[in-house]
Amino acid sequence: MDLSGYVSNLRERYDELEEILSQGGIYAQPGRAAELTREHARLKEVFAQHELWVSSQEKVASLEALLRESEDPEIHQLAEEELVQARQAAQDAHRQLLLALLPADENESRNTVLEIRAGTGGDEAALFAADLYRMYSRYAEKRGWRLAPISLAPSELGGLREIIAEISGEGAYRQLRFESGVHRVQRVPATESQGRIHTSTATVAILPEAEEVDVVLKPEELRIEVCRAGGPGGQGVNTTDSAVQVLHIPTGLIVRCQEGRSQIKNREKAITILRTRLLAQRQQEERARLSSERRGLIGSGDRHEKIRTYNFPQDRVTDHRIPVTLHGLASVLEGNIESLLEVLAAKEMEARLAVEEAAASSRATP
Known part of the structure; x- marks a missing residue:
């Protein structure tokens, strides 16, 4: 794939966006203006990553030429050591450029609807659902997002049979989109007199909020x-x-x-x-109609897919998709879930990048 040629072709669109955004009229349509501004920023990032990649390639070429032309053993040794680092930097820059070129998720800028429902486990499942809602509330608070309950059905013991809430804030859907699925808890319920560990579940759904143009209701x-x-x-x-x-x-x-x-x-x-x-x-x-090569991406968003276990006796949280296990369960339930979300996002991008690289390779093959 001719990345430089591809990036060069994007310049025309970038110049077009510069012209549109320089005119005041577009800001009378806030939604459209925000969309174009995001596209402009993404292309600007692509060009910055492309410059880094080009400069790293030039450094590799310069060191390789030095090795061919110089007969000084000391210079050879230094150049070889520097060339190893330069080639790694060029490889990293290439991957960053490909990541920048990946199409953004169309839902990333939307507000988010959070739905949590108690699953198997009766009252304990409802209490766990309330714990999850508190966890996401704490995380939203730290991010500066607004979380507003829309509908809730409390249980008799202070839990939640169901809660639906809207989360508004920059990056809310992008950060939380991998949380959809079945969350499982293993602990001794407060009502358990014999100290036995129970397993209960709650389902979480993270949905991008739809607009009127997305779904027309008659x-x-x-x-x-x-x-x-x-x-x-x-x-x-x-x-x-x-x-x-x-x-x-x-x-x-x-x-x-x-x-x-x-x-x-x-x-x-x-x-x-x-x-x-x-x-x-x-x-x-x-998504279900996508080719098999994309089925390896992190999470299907299916609320029936078991994604995580919160084990109280062992003080651990295990995400079954990565897999990753963290200790310090109390901290996680206080909304400190950044490390989990970051690993999930990184794995997703790696999977998408692998698909893109495979597609680029097949296009380049005559």
Whole structure:
């Protein structure tokens, strides 16, 4: 693959973006302006990585020429040592350039919908679901994101049978996208009198929030009902018909929202969540149609895939996809999950890069 030629062809698009962004009119469309700004920044990073790669190649060529031309043994030894480092730097620069050229995930800039549901394990599963929600809340707080509950169903012992929340903030979906799946906990429940370890589960879904243009909902496809909100929320919430339930007739999907006292806002939120689930369903179907070479990427996003175990007796967290085991479970549940997320992102990029390199190699073969 002629990387220099490919990068050179991107200059025309970069110049076009420079012209568009220099004109004030585009900023009357905030969404479009943000999209073009991100594309402009990505191309700028591509050019910077390309310059590093070119300069590293030039250094390798210069050292190789020095070895051919010089007869001084001392110079030869120094040049050979430096050449090893230069070749490694050139290889690293090549990989960084390929990473920069990889297409960005179309969902990266979207707000995120977090859904957590208690799985097997009864009350203990609900308590674990609440622990996971607290973990993500702490992580969101550290990142400066806004986390707002949309709908929740508490359990009798203070856990959560289900919680749906919206996370707003730069990079939220990009950072959390690998968290979808089954999370398993192994511990002695507070209600266990004989000290036996129980295994319980909760499912997590990280969904990119859909917009109206992503999924068009026809009025005749929706059945909307209002009812009195239930559970905690204060006297005002629970004594008004503010909760909204939306049924999507073609798929049977049901969304309920009781975030606040405004029926109109709850209706809007419920429809947004419905769009989000329909978009996620469509994207999951598209991923399932991908060629086998991409099935090695980290996580399918399937909420039925067991991804992680939180083992209290051994004070460890194990991610089964990488695999990686960390000790210091209490710290992880306080939202210190950066190290896990970073390894997952790195593995995903390595897998994507391997696919891209294989594709580039096949294109280069006559």
